[in-house]
Amino acid sequence: MGDIDAEWADGKGSSQEFSYRGNRLGLPRSGSGSVPGFGRRIAAVLLDWLLSVAAAGLFSGADPAQTANTALLVFAAQNVVLLSLLGTTVGRGMVGIRVVATGERRLPWPVAVLVRTVLLCLVVPAVVYDRDQRGLHDRAAGTVTQRI
Template sequence: MSSRQQPRWTQTWLGGVRSAGVDLGYPGQRLGLPEEGSGAVARFGRRIGALLIDWLICTWAITQGLLRVNPAEQGWVPLVVFGVVNILLVGTMGMTFGMRLLRIRVAALDGGNPGFLPAVLRGLLLCLAVPALIWDRDQRGLHDRAANTVVVRM
């Protein structure tokens, strides 16, 4: 066997599940969402962009601008502000400021706004960060799975 050839057993796990001939479909297919366009699962770039915009708004505009907290003494204040803003905006409008700018929203699995209690659960888990970093094949973090929500394009 030459150095360029791999044994067959490594081809499946090195190449991922798709190389083994398993078709998992597109993200959101199991949830009945379209593959592209409005209502499709929002991709990673938009989600991270919205998160960064929201974090900057909560850190600079609200914490330093409105609350006048000294940057050297902020501590947990920006995270608390981020959580409160996220819970209030997602619970009432289904999106935060950053999500609105990047044209994505949080939807309940039936397509409507998630409501206040799922937004509270989702927001608290989002502030822990780790649940948001563990995704399933539909690109839903553990915080979205726990709240029965999905982030979709508008």
């Protein structure tokens, strides 16, 4: 558990500490730099996935199993390359969000992005999240998703 969650587990936290998603990370309530809502995040992932499936279809032909496997590889490669270089992917950029490092990040940026991407591709870590809407993939990588 992180330090913040350990305080809550120990009963030291109060309801005053959490007033909106991102406040414990020092992020604004709304606007640029704030934590985006669930809908915006899902839209970004769906856009990235659709682009990956379209690209995979060009390479894998008509075999659906091959297309799905290739799409996952394209999705992962897209995430690693674009997040490492730009902090956003095509889908995230279209909905106005980016991924940035938090003060707790201990890994070099490309390694953090790789860890985040592997966990995102496993799906479960992405749907298990805390009050700040940081999935396990973001917590493990020391990143947070913000609005642009």
